Amino acid sequence: HRTVDPYADESERAAEAVLRPASLAEFNGQPRVSDQLGLVLAAARQRDAVADHVLLSGPPGLGKTTLAMIIAAEMSAPLRISSGPAIQHAGDLAAILSGLSEGEVLFLDEIHRMSRPAEELLYLAMEDFRVDVVVGKGPGATAIPIDIPRFTLVGATTRAGLLPGPLRDRFGFTAQLDFYDHTALRDILLRSAQTLGVDVVPDAAAEIARRSRGTPRITNRLLRRVRDFAQVRADGRVTLRLAQEALELFEVDHLGLDRLDRGVLEAVCRRFAGGPVGLSTLAISVGEEPETVEEVAEPFLVRQGLLMRTPRGRVATPAAWSHLGLTAPRGAPG
Numbered sequence: 216h217r218t219v220d221p222y223a224d225e226s227e228r229a230a231e232a233v234l235r236p237a238s239l240a241e242f243n244g245q246p247r248v249s250d251q252l253g254l255v256l257a258a259a260r261q262r263d264a265v266a267d268h269v270l271l272s273g274p275p276g277l278g279k280t281t282l283a284m285i286i287a288a289e290m291s292a293p294l295r296i297s298s299g300p301a302i303q304h305a306g307d308l309a310a311i312l313s314g315l316s317e318g319e320v321l322f323l324d325e326i327h328r329m330s331r332p333a334e335e336l337l338y339l340a341m342e343d344f345r346v347d348v349v350v351g352k353g354p355g356a357t358a359i360p361i362d363i364p365r366f367t368l369v370g371a372t373t374r375a376g377l378l379p380g381p382l383r384d385r386f387g388f389t390a391q392l393d394f395y396d397h398t399a400l401r402d403i404l405l406r407s408a409q410t411l412g413v414d415v416v417p418d419a420a421a422e423i424a425r426r427s428r429g430t431p432r433i434t435n436r437l438l439r440r441v442r443d444f445a446q447v448r449a450d451g452r453v454t455l456r457l458a459q460e461a462l463e464l465f466e467v468d469h470l471g472l473d474r475l476d477r478g479v480l481e482a483v484c485r486r487f488a489g490g491p492v493g494l495s496t497l498a499i500s501v502g503e504e505p506e507t508v509e510e511v512a513e514p515f516l517v518r519q520g521l522l523m524r525t526p527r528g529r530v531a532t533p534a535a536w537s538h539l540g541l542t543a544p545r546g547a548p549g
């Protein structure tokens with residue numbers, strides 16, 4: 216299936232797997248989430264119970280899949296991974312659910328993109344650990360209830376608001392992952408550099424962290440690219456100067472905006488005179504799916520104070536104009 220996350224490339228996935236923290240203790244940068252989740256899991260372990268269902272929301276690359284793996288590890292439970300778009304028929308989900316083992320963790324990525332019938336089947340499964348299998352058609356159809364093993368659902372979504380209320384309400388614990396601060400990303404980078412055996416000087420680490428869009432996945436990806444650059448163009452050691460040159464080559468600017476981010480801002484400023492412009496028009500103009508613009512690019516741009524989402528559409532802020540080196544026309548919004 217097509218995912219909304221343009222960073223979720225297969226080879227990158229494999230490279231990422233090496234750098235995933237394996238326990239809550241190693242999962243840095245989201246202290247509140249770690250504390251709360253740690254407590255929920257410890258309590259379940261003490262009661263010898265299956266952990267409550269967990270909903271993780273936040274932009275791509277902030278650690279939702281990693282946390283699902285950690286939850287399974289901390290509960291010494293097996294993990295099964297699937298995603299909303301992969302489950303189009305309720306029957307697909309019924310098959311997954313009835314195949315789970317007792318206590319298993321089921322990770323459903325992009326859970327907001329599941330089909331409606333599958334969603335309804337999930338309600339009952341989450342609440343009563345039961346699925347209704349419908350046999351026959353029309354007036355003669357009957358629902359046969361089937362018990363399924365007790366399991367922990369870990370749902371991930373880019374925005375909790377995209378989930379229907381009844382589904383959201385069935386999660387016992389909800390965590391909103393936020394963009395990471397620079398210090399946390401620097402620590403993540405230093406740990407990754409150590410794992411990969413890359414020599415990074417401290418100010419280079421800080422610089423790469425600053426330009427990582429608040430996202431650990433991007434920190435690790437930039438580290439790999441800077442490492443390539445250091446290996447081919449220098450002696451492998453990552454100095455500040457070298458990191459800056461490499462980031463420039465890969466078109467990451469000093470705020471960490473990548474091509475998609477800049478494309479969005481430039482479209483709003485240059486083609487739509489600063490806005491307001493509607494999401495679908497904007498998406499067409501940058502050649503992306505609306506979901507990608509909305510769930511991948513915009514959260515960071517809004518967070519950086521470069522873009523505003525208003526009821527009438529997207530509007531560039533004065534900071535956006537100046538970041539692009541443009542002068543806002545008189546009477547421009549923002």
Ligand code: ADP
Nearest residue numbers: 231234235243275276277278279280281431432
């Ligand atoms: P998501 O599922 O939210 O898109 P992932 O869990 O796949 O994000 O995280 C992407 C990558 O970022 C992981 O492979 C991991 O290397 C790294 N990562 C995420 N969160 C952390 C963290 N708190 N500490 C260290 N690395 C992290």
